[in-house]
Amino acid sequence: MKIRINEVPEQEDVEVIINCKKVDEEIMRIITMLRVYDKKLTGIKGDQTYLLDAAKIFYIxxxxxxxxxxxxxEVxxxxxxxxxxxxxxxxxxFFRAGKSVLINFNEIKALKSDFNGRILVTMNNGEKLMVSRQYAVTIKEKLDIV
Known part of the structure; x- marks a missing residue:
């Protein structure tokens, strides 16, 4: 993979162009990472509202x-x-991991299956979350282990 950066002083916004022979899984992962980088959400803590990068959110x-x-x-x-x-x-x-949880796939550190079909997810910050059996298929598909 080649990476080329062109500095254009008069350009106001960043433009990313991907030249490839075919759009494959690797290209789709790159696009996903670029999209998450650009997403912002607002979060309230105390009496202040914060602008948060979606990429820095571990789970919801x-x-x-x-x-x-x-x-x-932080929460x-x-x-x-x-x-x-x-x-x-x-x-x-992000993917649905249960009735009330969304997990940022990019912040997962480790996975462990249990005998009930659920998956214990360890996040990069050490927190552990359980992915219900119903939604465990999503992780397996993302990892190509279905």
Whole structure:
């Protein structure tokens, strides 16, 4: 793979052009990573609203009808519902892991299957999340182990 960067002082926005023989899995992964880099979400902590990079969100959870964004060390509340976030972040590497959880696939450190068909996910920050049997297929498909 070749990477070429052209600095154009008069250009106002970054433009990424991918030249390839064929769009394959590797190209799709690159596109997914670029999309997640560009996504922003708002999170509320205390009386302030923060602009968060979606790529830095480890997982999203809903508890008592409130939705929370979890980064490496912080937790933010969001007014968005889980299904709205799922739609927004589908192409950014997030997947449904249970009835009330979305996980950033790019922040997974390790996986461990149990005999019930569930998968224990260890995130890069050490937190552990359980992927229900119903949604474990998604991880297996992403890893090509179906």
């Amino acid at each position: 959870d809903t508890v008592d009808k409130k939705t929370f964004l979890y980064t490496e060390n 933010y509340e969001t007014p968005l519902r889980l299904y709205e976030l799922e739609e927004q972040l589908d192409t950014a590497g």
